[in-house]
Amino acid sequence: MRLHRRHRALSALLAIGASAAVVLAPTVAHGATDLAVVLEERTGIHEPGAVVAFRTPDCPADTLGWRVTNFDGVVVGSGTDVAAAATRSLPAGVATTPGIYRLTVQCGAATGSTRLVRSAGPATPDPFFSFAVAGNAPDVVRTFSALGGGSYRQDLQWQAVEKTAGRFDFTPIDARVDRWIRDAGVPPLFVLDYGNVAHTGGSMTPPDMAIPAQRAAWQRFVTTTVQHLRERYPDADLSYEVWNEWNNFHGRFPSTPEAYLPLAEVTFHAIRSADPSARVVGPGVNAVSQKERDWMDRWFAAGGAQWVDAISVHPYSHPWAPEQCVNGTGCIEATLAALHAQSASHPSASGSPAPIWITEVGWPATGVTGVGEADLAAYLVRTHVLAAQNGVERVYTFELNGGTTGARTFGLVQDTPTGFEPRVAAAAYLTMQRTLAGMHVTGGSTTGSVRVVEFSSADEQRHVRVIWQNTDRFTDQQVAVPLPSNGTLVDPFGASKPVTPTKGVLQMTAKWSPRYLVWQD
Structure with missing residues (x-):
């Protein structure tokens, strides 16, 4: 991850128009900070029928008031709640519809x-x-498993x-891995990177x-690392990425591909000599701005x-949406289309x-490039859909969990002293994952700012159209979808709700955040 801002003029942000340039203020993890509300389900993610149980360790009273908002x-x-119990539960029928909620306790x-x-x-x-x-x-x-991480x-x-x-001492690595x-049986992608004081004079x-x-x-x-990991995990699907962002942080070396x-x-x-079955992945660089695209060329x-x-x-393209190309800075969608074409003509x-x-x-x-909760949710889903449309095989979201201050505030769930608190993006990600896992792109269309991308299951029996618009986060657009x-x-x-077409067409609205139209053959 780059820790510095992309070098883009603020004037570019102002020039693209108010409807596209508004950056919503981030939502804080908790409403008030004088009372801790601790969910028993430490991931914050509850499956259908699961009881929402919570504690308020700092509340000595038997009686407390609560409310849940969507x-x-x-x-x-x-x-x-007048129960004199350490753990309390929401009553049946509250927060049962899929979505994200806020539980407030007084x-x-x-x-x-x-x-x-x-x-x-x-x-x-x-794995996608x-x-x-x-x-x-x-x-x-x-939490990783609850969100369907592959x-x-x-x-x-x-x-x-x-x-x-x-x-060599792999004891700390082994304990983590x-x-x-x-x-958990999760396939890893290890990044082999950075320097060594004893050999290169600096850890970076x-x-x-x-x-x-x-x-x-x-x-x-x-060689030692790859052999060790294969011996320790003989049946695992192991992949190795060679360095992290050479074109961003590279010590004393030129940042060039050469x-x-x-x-x-x-x-x-x-790697090939130590473990012929392992994947080698690279170059692991930023690749959206014109300078970065030139590096990849x-x-x-x-x-x-x-x-x-x-x-x-x-x-990375923050704070812009994945489809939003700005002069000199490019965009995610254009980058993926170019890479797809280049990979076809350059054998691996x-x-x-x-x-x-x-x-x-x-x-x-x-920060200056920060985005609001609703935008993060929309952008991550739209990026995954565009990635699938451009033949991307895996998307590693940065990152699963993180803090609320400092440089690393990317997390879908926020670290708390007692577990994790899901952000809005976690709910959107889970919906996307559950709806599209195991499916492949079979078509797509763009009409003005309205995007429709179609997915089908492996047996071609289940189909999903993902629909959104990328003009204005506050105004929906009418669209006719087959x-x-x-x-x-x-x-x-x-x-979800059932829908019935008229003469094979559904009249609906395209929103800033993608929605999913699902049907079976």
Whole structure:
């Protein structure tokens, strides 16, 4: 992840118009901070029928008041609980419709709140829907699974496993990775990256492939690491990304693809020799602005694709929407279309076109490029749909969990002292994952600003059209969508209703946040 702002003039943001440029203020994780409201379900995600149980550790009184509001702020339940119990539960019928809710509790003069998600059902893992994660606590893994994560990405830094030259210690890595691979069966994407004080003079300084001692030390790190992980997880689906954002942070080396490729070639051969079944992924660079796109053009031209099994990019474009191209800065949609075309004409290590993996993408909640809750939800879904339409094989959202302040406010769920609090984007992501997992794109259309992308199941029996508009977050647009039979319209947070077409067409509205039209043959 880049920690600096993309170098874009503020005037560009102002020039694109108020309807497209408004950046909503981020929503704080809790309403008031003087009363902790702790959900027993620490992920904050509740399946149908699951009881919403909560505690208020700082409330000594037996009686407390509570209310539940939906995404629109409408009260869907309220009451007074007089039970003298440590754990209390919402009554039957409250917050049962799929969606995101806020539970607010009052104890005397103190008030606190937390958000929760009611899902429409469990999610089935699919590697297309993957995450970068922070930490490995059981709650992280459970939240990952609740959202249908299919693969996870983590750094495996040279300095972390070889603190003393020639002595490798994987104990800390094993403790973290066991929980994902051995216990949960989640396929990993490891990022082999950064320097080593003992060999390169700095923990962030890359090895110089022109210096034999540094080349040999890096090869030894890669070979030892890959062999260790294959021996420890003999049946796992293992993938390795070669470095992280060379064109963004690279120590003393030039940020050029020409400087990166010697490292990529050496690493490719070391991985292939140590574990022929492992995937090699790269270059893992930012790839949206014109300068970044030029970097990728040179990488392809210099033969970079021959050293990978999958092409990885980080198409960050915040605060803009994925379809919103700004002069000189590009956009996610155009980037993916260009990469898809380039990969077709530049063979990978297998001799065939390499699939594209987005190994980081997201929007922060804070800072000049931060976006609001509703925009984050809409942009992530739209990015996944556009990625699928352009043949992307995996998308690793950056990131699953994170804080509410500082540089890393990208998380779909926010870290709290007692678990995780889901953001609006978590509810939207879960709806998307449950609706589209295991499906493939079969068509799409653009009419003005209205987008329609069609997916079908592997047996071609279940179909979904994803519909949205990208002009104005506040104004819906009428659209006629083909619908061959009765179907179901699913809203961004999972609530659904039956719909009936007239002469094979459904008249509906296209909104800023995608909705899903589902039917069966």
